[in-house]
Structures are given as structure tokens and as C-alpha cells.
Amino acid sequence: MKTIKSISIIFLFMLAMLVKTSTANAQINVGLAITVRDAPPPLPVYDQPVCPEDGYLWTPGYWAYSNDAGDYYWVPGQWVRPPQYGYLWTPCYWGYSGGYYGYHSGYWGHSIGYYGGVNYGYGYGGSGYYGGRWSGNHFQYNTAAMNVNVNIVHNTYVDRSQVTVQSSANRSSYNGPGGVRAVPTANERMAMRENHIQPTAIQTSHQQVASKNPSQRASVNKGHPSMAAVNHSGKNGSTQGQQHASRQHQDGQQNNKQQAGQQRQQTGQQNNNQQQAGQQKQQAAQQDNKQQQAGQQYNKQLQTDQQNNKQQQAGQQKNKQQQAHKQQAHKNQAHKPHPQNKKKQEVNK
Secondary structure (H helix, E strand, C coil): CCEEEEEECCCCCCCCCCCCCCHHHHHHHCCCEEEECCCCCCCCCCCCCCCCCCCCEEECCEEEEECCCCEEEEECEEEECCCCCCCEEECCEEEEECCEEEEECCEEECCCCCCCCCCCECCECCCCCCCEEEECCEEEEECCCCCCCCCCCCCEECCCCCCCCCCCCCCCCEECCCCECCCCCHHHHHHHCCCCECCCHHHHHHHHHHHCCHHHEHHHHCCCCCCCEEEEECCCCCECCCCHHHHHHHHHHHHHHHHHHHHHHHHHHHHHHHHHHHHHHHHHHHHHHHHHHHHHHHHHHHHHHHHHHHHHHHHHHHHHHHHHHHHHHHHHHHHCCCHHHHHHHHHHC
């Protein structure tokens, strides 16, 4: 590739619709420029490693260029700590102008600026950022866009309204003809005029390590780097972990363990549900038995009451009969002639 070896502060690749900024701001917004005649390769599709712990922010991978090797090389995406609370990462991008592709460095700021409309995925859909938000001194992660273990990181929420997925149709890594055609929004223009912080020492060292790895060069990996993303970098900037395949294997093992734990938990819950259902059935059966026993007792009591009523009615009827006999006997006695009256009748005769 024919290159123009130029490391200087430039305005050449600023789009015509951007407002003019001071020289100091231009150094921060654009960064050190590298111009190349050939376009960078498309973005590789990769899986995001799990966030190591609370406080780390995702910085997507990107194609950088080595003048010494005369080739593009892939800088793996990684989780990093921001330089200050409340700061967000605006990714770098390549922009076409005047027959050359110019590199625009990323930066930290309170707002997300313009990154060429490139869809890096995982919260960076081409404009703005939907991977998370700051709440005081705590960063909240959108688990719809970020690979976060909620058992480790608890500051999470879910918002799928802006999530975009990388595909073969939107993997362009540059802005310009044949790539992404996007212009800065009003908010992105404002963000570009804010005070920015350059990439941290860990990020810079991370890029330097990638530049020295021949397998990261586009001419070697044909646009498919073996190490597309890593978990995070150590304090000395050396990458922790092996190639992305190894990282994927570890993440897969962790996911398998999590899934096995979830399955065990689900099985335990099912067993508990079944046990509770059995207990409920047993309680229902006991209640039915109680109701049945109560019904039987009620029937017995009803029968007893009916027998008592019958006996009482029989007694009452007997008493009535006895009273009737007494009354009839009394009447008969009243109609019978007195003996003395009978004698008088005989004497008179």
C-alpha cells in the first residue's frame, strides 16, 4: 500500500459542515492523523467478553495503521476504566477526503461525539451510545447491549429500543464512498467542542501491543483477526488472556456453569413447586375428609334428632290418648245414676 507518512495536526479530514474550532480543540478532536490511500477492511464480527467488574466501560475494536509494516492491523476491543467518573468513550473512525483515508482518534468526554457513523455494535450503533449511562459515580449497564454478568455487576437496566446488530450489510469501518455516509448531528457537534481526554496509557499500550503482533495484520488474517476482543488490559498494558478463541472458551465454560446452575435452580424450583402442589393436594384431601366427616356427623345428628322427634311425638300422642280415656271415663261416671236416688225411686213406686 502506498502511504503518505504524515503525523501532524490537521483539519483536512474535518467535514465541511463542521463548525470551525480552535487549534487546541482540533488537536483533541482529530488527534494525530495518519493518511492512507487504501480503505480499511470491514469490521470483523466478534463476541463481546463479559464485563470483568463494575466500573469498566467497553471500547470497541478498530483497524489502525502501521507505517512501518505498511498494513492495517486490528486493535482488539476491550473493557477499560475511564479516566474520570462521568466520562464516556467516543470511538475512533476513518474518514475519506481528498483521495485519502484519514484516521480520527477516539477520546473521552462527558458526551458522545461523532465517530463517522460506523456501527461498532455493543452500544455504538453509528450515532450516540446506548450501552449504558452514568448515575452519579456509578455506571449503569444496558444488558440488552452489553455482556454483563448480573451476579457480579448489579447496576443494570434493559432498553432494547436502540439496539442494533452487526451484520454483513453494516460492517463498514470508514466514512466515505463505498462505506458509511453519515454527517454529525447537532449534539455530536456540541460534543466535539467540549473538553476531551485522550486515550489512557493502558489504551495506548494496548494498541502498541497489537501493532507488534503479525497475526493482527490485515494481510495476514485477511480481515479476520484471531484476537478480535479481550477482557481487559493490566496496569502495565499487557493483554490478560490469550487469543479471543481462548477467551470465548473460558466465557463459554463460565456460561455453561451459569446455565447449569440456573438449570439446577430451575429443577429445584420445579421440585419445590411439585412438593407444594402435593402438599396442596394433601391438604385439599384432608379438607375433603373433614368435610365428609362433618357431613356424616351432621347426618347422624339429623337422624338422632328425627328419632327424638318421633319418640317425642309418640309420647305426646300417648299422653293425648290417656287424657282422652280419662275424660271419657269421667263422662261415663257423670251419667251413671246415684244409688240413693235409685232407692228413692223404688220406694215411690
